[in-house]
Amino acid sequence: MKSMLKKVMALMVTLTMVFTLAACGSETEKSDDTVSKDKPVEITYATFMVGSHVSAAAEKEVLDAFNEKYEGKIKVKVEELPSDDAYVNKMKALAAAGALPDVINGKNGLRELAIKNGQAVDVMPLVEADAEWNKYVGEGAINYSKTEDGKLYSIANQKQIVGYFYNKDMFETTGITPAKTWEEFMSNNEKLKEAGFTPLAMMTGENAWTTNLWLAAMIGTNGDEGNEFMNTNYPDSYDNDLVVNALTMVQKCLKDYTTPDAIGAIYANAANNFLQENTAMIANGPWMVPDFTDTSKAKEGLVDRVGVSLYPNDGVVAQYEIGYVLCTANKSKEEQEAALEFLKFKTGKEAQKIFLEKSGALPLTANVEISDEYKAANPLVVDLINLADEAKYGFENMDNTAHSSVIEEFSLNYPELVYGGITPEEMASKLTQAANKHKEQ
Template sequence: MMKSTRLALLAATMLGATGMAMAQDAELTIESWRNDDLTIWQEKLIPAFEAKHPGIKVTFAPSAPTEYNAVLNSKLDAGTAGDLITCRPFDASLSLYEKGHLTDLKDLENMSNFSDVAKAAWSTDDGSATFCVPMASVIHGFIYNADAFEELGIEPPKTNEEFYAVLEKIKEDGTYIPMAMGAKDQWEAATMGYTNIGPNYWKGEEGRLALISGEQKLTDEQWVKPLGEIAKWAPYLGDGFEAQAYPDSQNLFTLGRAAIFPAGSWEIAIFNDQADFKLGAFPPPVQNAGDECYISDHTDIGIGMNAKTENAEAARTFLNWVGSAEFASLYANSLPGFFSLSSETVEMEDPLAREFVSWRENCKSTIRPAHQILSRGTPNLWNEMWNVSANVLRGAQAPEDGAKQLQDGLAGWYEPQQ
């Protein structure tokens, strides 16, 4: 009897240990297009997670950025994709959810750490499901050569009037090109031009949502005026800016030949590495002193769970950690310029990144207006904004005509604008 009892206890102990191992031990693979931050995942993020969850092993397995969508879709269709899927914002990820490839994560505990604006890029149109945990956004503004500003006795501008006074003073001095931006690649005219300064005119989310509902049109004054502003930039962009590519603009600035760079915060790490002068940043100037300010704080990257993963419990544990304050701080400081979307306070170590993110304290955040819903048809509104912004910048199209082109294109397929 005693022997039978001991055997039963031993069997129960072994079974319990096996059950625990089965519950804890899992291997997760992350699919991503961000192959440039492989070492950060390997050396900082994954070790921090595994230290707290020793039964879960994580592998970061990125694809080439230009091949990611095709590679990921092929793997998902074949049932060979990783457990965790890095999510591009809006329609690309929404399509994956609608096809059943991503799981609704709305009930994840740490999803409560994100605002509706932060989650919008990875939620259904009606907000009933959120299928990726927000990881980071990029903020738009202007990066400047602080040494040049000091040399010329210039302070960062706060209003439009001050902005043009600064550009004029730099131009008159002649030492520097006032601002580095080209029109050749088009996207930067829309991204760092029109939708950088535009939120101060259409009042951020108020205008963006009104465009989606059809209450506002792209030919309304608040949408035309920022096109008019970037048309005024041409005299300050240097000779030949019309044929200047994005890398050319970067080089002009980092080599110290231009004083200001209309920027996305992703430039921070690049400019810190390449520029041998002190850097500063200022937000898009408001129209008049005392006006409420708005910034393009654009959702850039999230992460979700493969609906067919065999490690759902471990994957949810990892995703909940991604929603934590620990991950927010680690990620934002490992990749300065990619800012946490969490409501948790994140102390930034890089001074330029700290400047960018400080604008959230006084300005209202919004996302690029063409990215949710409004670029699903033909013509694609975001691509049209590239074209129109570049044309207006180089003087090939009047702002009013450009706005009409945008509105006519959108109304051609989007019912609320008809």
């Protein structure tokens, strides 16, 4: 009897221990679930706007503002890449692997790669469903990026109006004014050179940004045909007199009217040459204006010596940025929703306002008001806006119209063009081959 009682007691103790462990296990699982739900949803984002980039300060402030607003709910894991080239190359590799970050800048053909690999999300229904977001993005930016079948794979966060800046003291000393024609432009370059000044801040590395702005302007102001070409997205051919004539002028500029470091230089080199008054002109947009008062970058008082102009033949780059792509088509619902919130913030009112005030990027609509204080402090931006209203020709730049393979070809072939390895006609053919190569991929 005692033996039976001992067995029963032992069994009860064992069962009690089993139930206790099970209860503990249940509580542990429940606790883990609660922690999991309380953890912020993590999304990924990569940026090239770091370091000395003109928009680095604005980018940081936007990211900080988002993190503060969504603290504990959404965490943005940011990968910083040191240059445009590094960014584009890394994103191309990730696109090939179907592993792009949740939100990317779609520049240089990256948007198309995200569409092709199935990661890009059509955000048109999302924009249409959010009246507040739609208000600050605006019809212009939406129509600019909308595909023929009505889909929207990218959202801009700024409007671009791009002319060129010039050093008023150098112009006055030389006895010239901003050129009204391209013939006068080339003559001004020669006069500046004879007066001991280097006319142009150019560069052929990365996306050949400042050089290709001049090239786009030379084509885009060459009558209706040239203007149509520079407003055509992804042309199949560059084998035409418009491009060849412009490349011939650019060849002369790179040979005779720019700095020795222009061949292979990146944007930072070209910008520094203008900011340090080593050159008389740079093709660039209003985001450069804050640099003119930054004595860590520019010579003291430079802002008072800078003027802004349309391109010869009364032309101006007038476009929207390609903007940001939501690459969450294959992600969980939580990640999709979190990345969408980030996209909305990155392209919304607060971010547009920060980019205006920190880097001179023009907002997408009048709903983001440019304050009187900003206008008073940034007369060059106001001058450029007013000049743009008077322009005869508006056109896009090469970054927006050309395939990424074509942009790469510019960087590869400009040195050959300068050193006599190829002619302008041959370079135009190479650009066409690059465009066709992209089509075949």
